[in-house]
Amino acid sequence: MAIAKAERLMNLALCLLGTRRPLSKRELRGSIEAYLEAGSDDSFNRMFERDKDDLRELGLVIETVENLDGDTGYLARRDSNRLPPITLDAEEAAALGLAAKVWQQARLAGAASGALQKLRAAGMPEDAYEVHSALEPRIPVHEAAFEPLMLACRDRRPVTFDYRKANSARAEQRQVEPWTLECWRGHWYLAGWDRERGAERVFRLSRITGKVRSRAGAFSAEVPDVVTVRETVESWAGETATRTARIRLRAGAGYPLRSRANAVRDRGDGWDELEIPYGHGLDAWLVEFGPDVVVEEPADLRADVVDRLRAVAKD
Numbered sequence: 001m002a003i004a005k006a007e008r009l010m011n012l013a014l015c016l017l018g019t020r021r022p023l024s025k026r027e028l029r030g031s032i033e034a035y036l037e038a039g040s041d042d043s044f045n046r047m048f049e050r051d052k053d054d055l056r057e058l059g060l061v062i063e064t065v066e067n068l069d070g071d072t073g074y075l076a077r078r079d080s081n082r083l084p085p086i087t088l089d090a091e092e093a094a095a096l097g098l099a100a101k102v103w104q105q106a107r108l109a110g111a112a113s114g115a116l117q118k119l120r121a122a123g124m125p126e127d128a129y130e131v132h133s134a135l136e137p138r139i140p141v142h143e144a145a146f147e148p149l150m151l152a153c154r155d156r157r158p159v160t161f162d163y164r165k166a167n168s169a170r171a172e173q174r175q176v177e178p179w180t181l182e183c184w185r186g187h188w189y190l191a192g193w194d195r196e197r198g199a200e201r202v203f204r205l206s207r208i209t210g211k212v213r214s215r216a217g218a219f220s221a222e223v224p225d226v227v228t229v230r231e232t233v234e235s236w237a238g239e240t241a242t243r244t245a246r247i248r249l250r251a252g253a254g255y256p257l258r259s260r261a262n263a264v265r266d267r268g269d270g271w272d273e274l275e276i277p278y279g280h281g282l283d284a285w286l287v288e289f290g291p292d293v294v295v296e297e298p299a300d301l302r303a304d305v306v307d308r309l310r311a312v313a314k315d
Helices: 002-018 025-031 040-056 088-101 108-121 144-155 226-236 255-260 283-285 301-315
Strands: 062-066 072-075 159-163 172-185 188-196 199-204 208-214 241-250 264-266 271-279 295-298
Touching: 002 040, 002 072, 025 072, 040 283, 088 188, 144 172, 144 188, 144 208, 159 264, 172 199, 199 301, 241 255, 255 295, 283 301
Parallel strands: none
Antiparallel strands: 062 072, 159 172, 159 208, 172 188, 188 199, 241 271, 241 295, 264 271
């Protein structure tokens, strides 16, 4: 069955590439033996649509043209399907190989593997992609919102989704122009323009509830350069530390906090005292540890954490 489908796809690609004018479904059906053997028009139509989608997924640019009589035709122009020579130095090829190994889940693994196969077919040496290391790099992608947001960032499409803030028990709808996704300390964040608030915002994907829905229309705000967006994600996620905070942490709890601490002291009463970098977003992170964390100083951080806990209790 796999051989038959591959032969059918090859014949369809040759027909579309070899024609100088758009070919109708009827003409394609009469030119490809597998289509002639289709039992009915419905069976042929389903087979043709699947094959057309498969060829496009493989990278073939197929144009759909409507003639003066209203009939639809298809062709693949050679100039649109011709790639320039691909040249990568050793470091660039190694970087691609490393990136392909990172994505090991969802649909990204297949896309990464297919991209490497196309580059090998274009003449790049296979050993250029091999990254020899004792560590296997991986980025976890567990959130259902990741893939639709990744596509929305790529295609510059506004989205809406329900988002639950750290200090709220209920989610509220947000209208966002997505810029980029960033992974920080095992969590994914979306940076973008919040239309209702008229400002740049960062959203943690694990707090997005329900489906991410795409919306028509262009972006209303200018997209900043990549460096600015990444700095914003780091800042909102608490990466940019300007001060040091002192907290009490219950013994045996809060290992992510312990890994970040500059110093840890056993108080001997079932609690440990930690000194951790204090930057924007730390209050929201500390709230997640609930009764296992008590902020001792600075006073403004303690007040922010208390306010967030009260807001959660009120909801």
